[in-house]
Amino acid sequence: MARIRELGERRVVDMIMSRLEAMPSMPVPFWDDVSAIDIGQGRAVVLKTDMLVWSTDVPQGMSHYQAARKAVVMNISDLGAKGVAPTAVLVSLGLPRDLTSDLVEEMARGMNDGAREYGAYVVGGDTNETDDIIVSGMAYGLASIRRIMKRSGSQPGDLLATTGLFGNTGAAYQILLRGLEAPKKLRSSLVESVYTPKARVKEGLALAKRGAATSSMDSSDGLAMSLHDLSRSSGNGFRIEKLPLSSQAMEFAELHELDASDLVLYGGEEYELVFTVKPAYVTRAREALKAVGGELILIGSVTSEREVVLDVDGEVTRIEPVGWDHFTSKRS
């Protein structure tokens, strides 16, 4: 009998979903980032749940406050990426019995702050005894169904864009997991991207409100994997023509002679939006983002071939669906 470490996370999820009866007429299909339930009058309740597990998800140096905040923010991010305003959060906590009360208080403050930063409130939850710290978050928002930005929806010829630059988290994991060094200021800026991720909620809402994007998701599984997920749902492919490389990641890559494109594509735990726009709507999308203090960074286009390629200066490289796999604990 196969063990799930041999199958990998995505096949496990496939296996589970094949055993579930689908709710009739779901406004958002299975395999998108959120679940939605039609409540009539064109509106849907939108829900997301995602769990933070201390031993696998919390790198060294991350505080209990930061971990609890992140557990909330990562759920809120998925709503934001769909253009849905987060209203409420529930948190189910698993706590080891030897945890001290000051750390529990820190976690409570982190949960609260993670929600309040984006206009939501923690409205409920549950505590349990576990060996490892578990923070299972759930985010809720109410949305107009036609405004929900799904993973599908792009068309060949659409442009591919992001709300920010990549590579900082990838560099931070090189520091935190592999012990690579960096000058103090650079190090601090890089690890902060992992310790205190920001969700692009106002950006997602602005895009949805203007009907400016044809598809969207956050990049928490890494840019490469997110593009493959968008590809899987839309049936289209992507050509990246300009890597959205941050200057800090570039500096770090040069310092250690790393391939900067690896940091951009496979870092993960970034919460930028990756989205597609019709060419005629790019100005509208850019203005919508600018109005909320964000930016639109064009990185490529949607193609009809179902593959993801990097095409820089005429050199075409295939980008594989590589990201972190929880069960195999390797990139797969």
Add this chain to the structure above:
Amino acid sequence: MARIRELGERRVVDMIMSRLEAMPSMPVPFWDDVSAIDIGQGRAVVLKTDMLVWSTDVPQGMSHYQAARKAVVMNISDLGAKGVAPTAVLVSLGLPRDLTSDLVEEMARGMNDGAREYGAYVVGGDTNETDDIIVSGMAYGLASIRRIMKRSGSQPGDLLATTGLFGNTGAAYQILLRGLEAPKKLRSSLVESVYTPKARVKEGLALAKRGAATSSMDSSDGLAMSLHDLSRSSGNGFRIEKLPLSSQAMEFAELHELDASDLVLYGGEEYELVFTVKPAYVTRAREALKAVGGELILIGSVTSEREVVLDVDGEVTRIEPVGWDHFTSKRS
């Protein structure tokens, strides 16, 4: 610095809640069994999350199918107890990497069946790697705010009732955790109450629809603790005049010379509704329950003293707020 095993679960929850900013005008207060968000027109989104942790919540002999089903049912039960129909369930799973795929399939079937039994669907979730199996469930329903049956709301003079008899789970834990024996048929019937709990959803909906109950909650923390929770929220007390003892629990208690009232009051993991009714509404409540195949069992009344007592044949005993505590792992 205090460790949470010294504080106990309720003080930990208090501590967490004191760090949370409360959402303005919540239709259901903190400390009730569900969270509700006002969506206008007298309606609320009702949410509940509760986590099943294998090492603490799954007794010997319980299958993966049963555990996963229970993780869903225990969340659905809280909605049902409030008179809210469960529509959707999300499940965030923590799975050890050496788990075999057939057990994951069993769990997926259990989750699905737990939801479908009560008319809900599993609409989403998440998988993660953990050392112990964790099933963090979340249930959603849409409700008319005025129909939600809260913990508060009872008045002195109201009658106290349940939807069923107690003691089977208490007896089952004596068998499963302490190794006590019972004849095969009795044993099987008792442990089944723990392995395959039933939520009283149609009963809760019937009571809410008829406006028959002044307060209600499920008895998953045990009858004693549930009454203390109802007391805490309402400011009233309770006098139990007739213990709702099941015939199987009575048989088991006689077999082992146990105090049957302990099995009734402190068993826990029962999912009967404990609710209060105005005397003039008892017939209406009984008929509402009968119409859905349920029953109304009168066990006592609401008092103005904030305490819970057992008053049988003139002998009055105080019932302490004793239930299972996750962090101290003892009755507290």
